[in-house]
Amino acid sequence: MSHFLSPVFEAGFFESDAVRTAVIVGAVVALVAGALGVFTVMRGQSFAAEAFGDIGTTGGSGAFLAGVGLLGGFLAFCVLAAGAMELVGIQRVRGRDLATGIVLSAALGLAALFLYLDSTIHNTTGATITVLFGSIFTIPDSTVPLVAALAVVVIAILLVIHRPLLLSTISSEIATARGVPVRLVGAAYLLALAVAVALCALSIGSILSTALLIGPAAAALRLTNRPGRAILAAGLLGVTSVWLGIVLAYDSYDWPPYGNGWPVSFFVVTIVFAIYLLSGLPGWRERRRANRSGDGSADGTADRWANGAADAPMGRARG
Amino acid sequence: MSQAPSADRDGIRAGDPGSPGHREQVLSVMGVHVRLAGRTVLEDVSFELGAGELTGLIGSNGAGKTTLFRVILGLQPASRGEVLVAGRPRSRRNPLIGYVPQKFLLDPDMPLRARDLVALGIDAHKFGIPRPSFARPSRERRERAEEMLAAVDALDFADTRVGLLSGGEQQRVLIAHALIGRPRLLLADEPLANLDLRSADEVVALLARIASEQQIAVFISAHEINPLLPVMDHVVYLAAGRAVSGTAEEVVRGDVLSRLYGHHVDVLHVHGRVIVVAGAPGERDLAGHELRFPEAEAGEGDWAGGTVEPGGAVEPGGAATVGGAAGIGEGGGAAGAGEGETAP
Secondary structure (H helix, E strand, O other), X not given: XXXXXXXXXXXXXXXXXXXXXXXXXXHHHHHHHHHHHHHHHHHOOHHHHHHHHHHHHHHHHHHHHHOOOHHHHHHHHHHHXXXXXXXXXXXXXXXXXXXXXXXXXXXXXXXXXXXXXXXXXXXXXXXXXXHXXXXXXXXXXXXXXXXXXXXXXXXXXXXXHHHHHHHHHHOHHHHXXXXXXXXXXXXXXXXXXXXXXXXXXXXXXXXXXXXXXXXXXXXHHHHOOOHHHHHHHXXXXXXXXXXXXXXXXXXXXXXXXXXXXOOHHHHHHHHHHHHHHHHOOHHHHXXXXXXXXXXXXXXXXXXXXOOOHHHOOOOOOOO | OOOHHHHOOOOOOOOOOOOHHXXXXXXXXXXXXXEEOOEEEEEEEEEEEEOOOEEEEEOXXXXXXXXXXXXXXXXXXXXXXXXXXXXXXXXXXXXXEEEEOOOOOOOOOXXXXXXXXXXXXXXXXXXXXOOOOOOOXXXXXXXXXXHHHHHOOOHHHOOOEHHHOOHHHHHHHHHHHHHOOOOOEEEEOOOOOOOOHHHHHHHHHHHHHHHHHHOOEEEEEEOOOHHHOOOOOEEEEEEOOEEXXXXXXXXXXXXXXXXXXXXXXXXXXXXXXXXXXEOOOOOEOOXXXXXXXXXXXXXXXXXXXXXXXXXXXXXXXXXXXXXXXXXXXXXXXXXXXXXXXXXX
């Protein structure tokens, strides 16, 4: 078996502790990211995830400087950012918002200082790469229980709020009319998102964290018509991306420049991107529309596009 | 109540001949006042809705329609007055009320089939994992969703993404979503906005059918009265926060609406449609004489502390409910004209 697969899995792949940790952490994080990502894309809040990534950079670089765990830094700053967003009012935190841009730039500026100090004081040039672009092979074994615990927290939050969250994502007016505490549900979701971004940042770096969160989810939304299946598909696509990335990165030790290996995050993000492109192939969309039976009836076919729904961009503005 | 136009509210209802007092009251709005940011939005609004009836809430933008809906839904407290739903004080999360919001446009990327959205009407407001299990109740849910989809003629597109449906189709799916919880009262906020004429007629006919078949009260807000005329049992006409209610014949009259608006309003009947034309005091007619509004002046004492600003509710010199062009090719018509007559 291992002989048969030897062209794919280089020698020592299954024996390496680093690889084992990476495979476990990668899978757990990808599943969490898939579930959260589907809601994030549906709610048009990918910008919030992006913002958490930026602010998480500050936390991660600060943690590196303080000599505490990277994940703790990501987590603390992402959760603080979620709290701040909730205080300011989620609706107002948007990409086009000047104040948001300035705050995020300031956070990244602080990260630049921390990373500079990291590399001068600790004399480790790897800090910048590890924080910004991650390295799933360098995650210490001791972090695994924390990753698992955080994953459980995120999934638990999602299980509790998934129905009201879906309803308020569809229409906050309907949800409000039916007694859903829309703001509270939104805050719980934002907290879960912050934790998920911190987990993604640990795996593939703070700058790239959104890729794992949004990419598989966006692809999944194109492939299925049902929210539950979209979450499942996003999780599977995410796990596929991470595992494939790990295998390729391990293999790349034999690629030029020899003996170093290419960054695993590069592979993961590239695979996510490829999956997203593939999901946009025309065949999928056609199949989805063909689901509409009785297409011969004049009803609706003419005015189906009248309201522009078909052309609305993904993640339209809300609120 | 003591106010002139609403005095004939219940007595002369044409809706149910023979048994005037026998109607089952689903909604009673009694003397509701609402003030928002120091402005009076609703002033002594009173009316009742009975089971099996379709009632239109007519008023121009800013007349207070959405506020009134929010009061009924329990989202907006009334500073005075009372709202009873099926005889009981209203509350938030009232399962007796189904609600279809205004301007609903779902993202086409939302992975949600029409039947999923309908089924969400059962329990999507609840926290936690559905009980007793994922598998067991799914058949009953499916059947109920199927039944509701059939009730709104939406079976043809039950498996299509909601975001890919037309505005009229989305309305029907939303109505099914609201009905699946078996409400006694269905509120639809401007369901005809953004719909082409034929879709609007279909939605109106559907709502009328639902009201009589399921014996629930259907309450539709609209800024345009004509699409509702063929099917409407009663009308609640709202202007500048005040309301007058009754049958269309009782309410949509020059004298009644002039009192409501506080200045002269003409109601024209053209080819079975109604056109409400308002002038504002101070405007001049073609000969250059200043318009006078004897009805408005005479009626002014009837409104306690009348706060209506001249021309505030109705665009001065314009039409209150029907724009000039709206009379052309407006489908339906009071005489129940068939679809064949609808101009493209």
